[in-house]
Amino acid sequence: DARVTQTPRHKVTEMGQEVTMRCQPILGHNTVFWYRQTMMQGLELLAYFRNRAPLDDSGMPKDRFSAEMPDATLATLKIQPSEPRDSAVYFCASGSGTGGSDTQYFGPGTRLTVL
Amino acid sequence: SQQGEEDPQALSIQEGENATMNCSYKTSINNLQWYRQNSGRGLVHLILIRSNEREKHSGRLRVTLDTSKKSSSLLITASRAADTASYFCATPLGGDKIIFGKGTRLHILP
Numbered sequence: 001d002a003r004v005t006q007t008p009r010h011k012v013t014e015m016g017q018e019v020t021m022r023c024q025p026i027l028g029h030n031t032v033f034w035y036r037q038t039m040m041q042g043l044e045l046l047a048y049f050r051n052r053a054p055l056d057d058s059g060m061p062k063d064r065f066s067a068e069m070p071d072a073t074l075a076t077l078k079i080q081p082s083e084p085r086d087s088a089v090y091f092c093a094s095g096s097g098t099g100g101s102d103t104q105y106f107g108p109g110t111r112l113t114v115l
Numbered sequence: 116s117q118q119g120e121e122d123p124q125a126l127s128i129q130e131g132e133n134a135t136m137n138c139s140y141k142t143s144i145n146n147l148q149w150y151r152q153n154s155g156r157g158l159v160h161l162i163l164i165r166s167n168e169r170e171k172h173s174g175r176l177r178v179t180l181d182t183s184k185k186s187s188s189l190l191i192t193a194s195r196a197a198d199t200a201s202y203f204c205a206t207p208l209g210g211d212k213i214i215f216g217k218g219t220r221l222h223i224l225p
Contacts, residue, residue: 004157031211042118043158043203043215050211091157097211101146101165104213106157 002026004107006092012113018080021110023092024073030097032075033104034060034067037089046090049075050097082114119147119187119204119216127222134191136219138204139184147180147187148205148213158203158215161189191221199223 005024013019025032034046047057047067057067064086066078079086089111093104119140128134138147146165150158164171164180164187171178177190191198201218208214 033212042217045208045212045214048210048212055210056212093157095211099207099211101148101163101207102211103148103160103163104158106159108157109155 002105004092004094004105006090006107006110008110009108010111010113012115013082014115015083016081017114018078019082019086019112019114021077021090021092021112023075023077023094023107025075025092025094026105027073028096029094029105031095031102032069033093033095034075034077035091035093037091037109038087043091046077079112082112084114087112087114118214119206121202121204121216121219123219124217125220125222127224128194129224130194130196132194134194134198134221134223136189136202136221138187138189138216140187140204140206141185142206143182143185144206146207149176149178149187149189150203150205150215152201152203152218154200161202194221194223196223196225 032049046059052069069075089109091109092107095102119138122137148163149161152158175192180187203215203218205213205215
C-alpha cells in the first residue's frame with residue numbers, strides 16, 4: 001500500500017531554532033508539494049517540485065524557509081530561524097505529474113509548535 | 116483569489132441523512148476535485164469531475180458541476196459516523212498546482 005510518509009509527526013521547538021521536516025513521496029511520483037495548514041489561512045501551497053526541480057516556491061517566506069529534494073525519495077522543508085507564527089501543520093503531497101487534473105496523495109503531516 | 120469557497124462552513128446532520136456541500140469558484144476550470152480530511156490526518160482524494168461532465172458518482176458520493184454558475188456540489192447519501200470530516204474542493208492553478216478552499220466541516224450525529 002503505497003503512501004507518502006512524513007517525519008517527524010510532531011515537533012515542539014523554541015523560537016529561533018532550526019526545524020527540518022522530511023517527506024518520502026510515493027515511489028514513481030514525479031511531483032512533490034509542500035502545504036501549510038492553519039485554522040485562519042486554510043491550506044497554503046508553500047513549494048512544488050517536478051522531477052526534483054523546484055518550480056514554484058512563491059508561497060514560502062524566502063528569508064527563513066527553504067525546500068529541497070536531494071533525491072527522488074526525499075523532500076525536505078527547513079525553517080531557520082523558526083518563529084511562533086510558523087506553528088501549523090505541514091503536509092507533503094506527491095502526484096504523478098499529469099497536470100492540474102492529477103490526484104495528490106497527502107502524507108499524515110508534521111504538527112509544528114514554535115514556542 | 117482563485118480559491119474555491121465551500122458552503123456551508125460547518126454542517127451537522129443525523130446519521131442516515133444526506134449531506135450536501137457546495138463549492139463556488141471564480142475562474143474557468145477544466146476540472147474540479149473534492150478531497151476529505153479526517154481529524155489529524157492528511158487529505159484524501161475523493162473524486163474528480165471534468166468541465167464536460169455535469170454529474171459523477173462514486174459509491175455514496177454524487178458530485179455535480181455547473182460551469183455556467185461556476186459551482187459544484189458534493190452529496191453524501193445515507194451518511195455514516197465515519198463520514199465526519201472536513202471536505203475541500205480544489206481547482207487547477209496552473210501546471211500541476213491546485214488550490215483548495217477553506218473546507219466544510221461535516222459532523223454526523225449518532
